[in-house]
Amino acid sequence: MRLSYPSNIKIIQVPCTGRVDIIHLLKAIEDGADGVYVAGCLEGECHYLTGNLKARKRVNHVKKILMDLGIEPERVEMYNLSAGEGPRFAEIAREMYERIKGLGPSPVKMKNAA
């Protein structure tokens, strides 16, 4: 399809989003990522039945932690799409890019750089 999406998005592949844990999302923020999103399969379509549902719960938990720390919870997000939806993948990437651009750099990165 040769679709383009913002080049500053780093993709980390996992066998199933059920593998993504709270600590992985937190570490990304701690290490200065401006935002993190999890792109899982459509709900009800998980090969392992509940991997994407678990991932959503963990993403929501990280949102809560960020809120407690006074950091915008919108910096982490969960999306669901099927493996056949290339255009949607690119659309989500652009959507998240725009959202983070609107929020500005992460306060963690700003302080680390200072």
Next chain:
Amino acid sequence: MIVANPKPISEILDMIKDLKKILILGCKGCVTVCNVGGAKEVGILASTLKIARIKGGNPVDITERTLERQCDPEYIAQVKDIVHDFDGVISMACGVGPQFLSEAYPKQRFFPAVDTTFFGGAVQHGIWAERCAGCGTCIIHYFDGMCPIARCSKSLMNGPCGGSAGGKCEISKDVDCIWDMIVRKKMEQGRLDDLVRFKPSKDWRTARDGGPRRSIREELVI
């Protein structure tokens, strides 16, 4: 197991606000099983605290360790060489952990990261419920394995009371009336007479009312 809940992060941040170098000590016992203070939760707390402190312009140096248990001196001794290298230590064990640590290392400061709640079990993944009150004289054999001390809101020995309706306790529709369950089980098993039989009064001297308790097993004491 002993069940605990994570403390609010603001409370922990306030405890350690003046400290620059801290050790977070997890426990591989009960708090690992109830997903609140094991190695995984140590990592999450460390990362959360680091994010908060970097954001506040006051970064903190955190070391992570998890002990086999924090309720036995031999495991507490495993940190003897490093414990004084820190400004303070956060224990993620139940309330026993920070106390055993502070008894072993009187010069160091220890802070709890969890609110210890009750003795219970996981009724489903992520949900724990109280089952034992640790009253020191177990009587659940009278009630077919159900404890009215821990599970009746009034700890009644002769329920149900007038607040029982539709199998639920009057305090909340989410709380089962244990006396309803006890009576139903007795009826189903045709042993309702058990409940009218005289039994010795409960010995409350073994409960918390007698002050802090000790358990001495002569055959084990060296």
